[in-house]
Amino acid sequence: MAASILRPTPTLSIPCLSSPLPNSLSACAPFRRTSPSKCSALFGQIPDDLFQNALRVDESNPIFPFLQHGLSQIDRFTAELPENERWGVFTAAGIGWVYLTARPGVLMGAIDAYILAPLQLGFDSLIGRRNLTMSDFVVGERLGEGSFGVVYSGAIVPKNFPAEERLGNTKRRLETDGRFKERVILKKVKVGTKGAEEFAEYEEWFNYRVSRAAPESCAEFLGSFVADKTRLEFIKGGKWLVWKFEGDRNLADYLKDRNFPLNIESTMFGRVLEGLEPIRRSALIIKQIMRQIITSLKRIHSTGIVHRDIKPANLVVTKKGQIKLIDFGAATDLRIGKNYVPDSGLLDPDYCPPELFVLPEETPTPPAEPIAAILSPVLWLLNSPDLFDMYSAGIILMQMAVPSLRSTPALKNFNSELKTAGYNLNTWRQCTRSRPDLCILDLDSGSGWDLATKLVSERSSLRRGRLSASAALRHRYFLLGGDQAAAVLSKLSLSR
Numbered sequence: 173m174a175a176s177i178l179r180p181t182p183t184l185s186i187p188c189l190s191s192p193l194p195n196s197l198s199a200c201a202p203f204r205r206t207s208p209s210k211c212s213a214l215f216g217q218i219p220d221d222l223f224q225n226a227l228r229v230d231e232s233n234p235i236f237p238f239l240q241h242g243l244s245q246i247d248r249f250t251a252e253l254p255e256n257e258r259w260g261v262f263t264a265a266g267i268g269w270v271y272l273t274a275r276p277g278v279l280m281g282a283i284d285a286y287i288l289a290p291l292q293l294g295f296d297s298l299i300g301r302r303n304l305t306m307s308d309f310v311v312g313e314r315l316g317e318g319s320f321g322v323v324y325s326g327a328i329v330p331k332n333f334p335a336e337e338r339l340g341n342t343k344r345r346l347e348t349d350g351r352f353k354e355r356v357i358l359k360k361v362k363v364g365t366k367g368a369e370e371f372a373e374y375e376e377w378f379n380y381r382v383s384r385a386a387p388e389s390c391a392e393f394l395g396s397f398v399a400d401k402t403r404l405e406f407i408k409g410g411k412w413l414v415w416k417f418e419g420d421r422n423l424a425d426y427l428k429d430r431n432f433p434l435n436i437e438s439t440m441f442g443r444v445l446e447g448l449e450p451i452r453r454s455a456l457i458i459k460q461i462m463r464q465i466i467t468s469l470k471r472i473h474s475t476g477i478v479h480r481d482i483k484p485a486n487l488v489v490t491k492k493g494q495i496k497l498i499d500f501g502a503a504t505d506l507r508i509g510k511n512y513v514p515d516s517g518l519l520d521p522d523y524c525p526p527e528l529f530v531l532p533e534e535t536p537t538p539p540a541e542p543i544a545a546i547l548s549p550v551l552w553l554l555n556s557p558d559l560f561d562m563y564s565a566g567i568i569l570m571q572m573a574v575p576s577l578r579s580t581p582a583l584k585n586f587n588s589e590l591k592t593a594g595y596n597l598n599t600w601r602q603c604t605r606s607r608p609d610l611c612i613l614d615l616d617s618g619s620g621w622d623l624a625t626k627l628v629s630e631r632s633s634l635r636r637g638r639l640s641a642s643a644a645l646r647h648r649y650f651l652l653g654g655d656q657a658a659a660v661l662s663k664l665s666l667s668r
């Protein structure tokens with residue numbers, strides 16, 4: 173239960189009661205640092221994993237010294253007690269520790285809410301991230317429109333840019349204008365649309381939250397601003413959310429192309445995979461995409477977040493072949509019950525699991541946040557809400573691997589056949605009239621097919637019956653890691 177959070181490390185063990193703590197417990201490695209953030213012109217250099225590192229439980233985690241200190245304190249205070257009472261104290265402390273660190277992580281949630289979030293706020297304010305204004309950006313092409321917002325491409329205005337040119341112009345082709353180096357994505361929250369402001373509040377909150385919990389898995393959030401005058405796309409008082417521009421295309425754009433998955437091969441691996449038949453190449457590309465999607469889901473699920481809108485259009489592909497999650501407006505944080513309303517789902521029917529809701533409909537409205545947090549491990553254990561996203565991941569696997577399922581009408585037909593087949597892919601395979609080409613999934617003794625059947629399935633009466641992200645990554649489909657080798661090789665050749 174606690175395995176995904178409290179990973180055993182070589183040094184993290186309850187010490188022998190009569191002996192002092194192992195010396196190795198005092199060896200705490202410093203934070204690991206990765207490459208700095210790209211949007212440095214406006215915000216300076218920020219390590220991508222600043223907050224992520226603080227949420228791991230190993231020697232590099234800030235919790236580790238607390239654990240070490242706690243153990244030594246218990247050891248000291250119980251030194252006078254008889255041996256069996258000391259065992260009692262250590263067992264109680266152990267059970268408490270397991271509970272507090274079990275998914276979704278009560279202890280780390282408290283650290284995140286009471287230490288990391290205020291730290292992030294202070295840090296962002298210091299570097300000007302929380303003081304954005306509309307004149308910091310130019311607005312370019314309109315990219316899309318959802319129920320609550322309109323999405324534009326845009327750019328950070330360079331210093332010394334003429335004042336009269338500062339505000340947006342939708343006809344501007346920013347990507348071809350050499351003056352704009354730092355491209356962004358701007359979401360204009362609809363003014364006057366019921367629920368839009370609340371939706372934007374949640375989206376902003378979740379973006380800050382995932383930027384601490386899983387920064388490498390999500391588009392980098394730059395902040396928000398409220399327009400102070402009405403001009404072009406801006407409406408006075410209207411709220412805007414801003415992200416770093418992560419890539420030109422999302423997975424849905426790639427899927428629309430007849431040449432998928434070979435059209436994404438050089439983005440994923442930096443080159444064409446030579447010496448392999450096309451079907452093997454396709455299988456490796458799809459496996460690498462699935463590995464990235466499921467790894468990101470594992471990261472967000474381990475901190476209590478369920479995305480609830482996993483679909484190809486919400487997976488942006490970066491130039492370096494990273495798949496980033498976007499659109500957290502429908503996400504829910506089941507550590508504290510944020511954005512969870514019983515009976516209410518915000519769903520794309522094409523990717524939504526048959527249970528429709530992330531928790532059973534009879535689950536009551538969450539209590540106050542600290543109480544919800546304390547109860548969250550029980551809620552998680554009983555309901556496995558993370559399996560909601562795993563179904564959507566399974567549908568994406570089917571769409572990528574089976575060419576005839578890539579169009580929207582074909583996907584709708586597949587979903588209706590699947591419903592008739594009781595959400596059992598094996599039954600669907602026997603009775604479908606669409607004659608799908610399943611050869612990619614059938615490679616390597618059908619490991620892809622086996623994974624798909626364990627993701628696209630109905631839940632059992634115990635709300636299990638589908639693989640979690642951690643279990644999926646241990647599935648034999650991912651164990652034969654040719655895609656990993658190709659990805660590593662491509663990174664090596666790019667860094668040369």
Ligand SMILES: Nc1ncnc2c1ncn2[C@@H]1O[C@H](COP(=O)(O)OP(=O)(O)OP(=O)(O)O)[C@@H](O)[C@H]1O
Pocket residue numbers: 315316317318319320321322323357391392415416417418419420421422485486488498499501
């Ligand atoms: N950070 C980003 N980098 C690059 N492209 C992005 C980014 N964020 C969003 N996009 C592009 O904009 C599109 C719309 O974004 P998003 O899904 O957040 O908007 P939305 O209004 O919620 O749309 P919908 O409700 O239709 O999902 C995405 O499909 C993606 O192509």
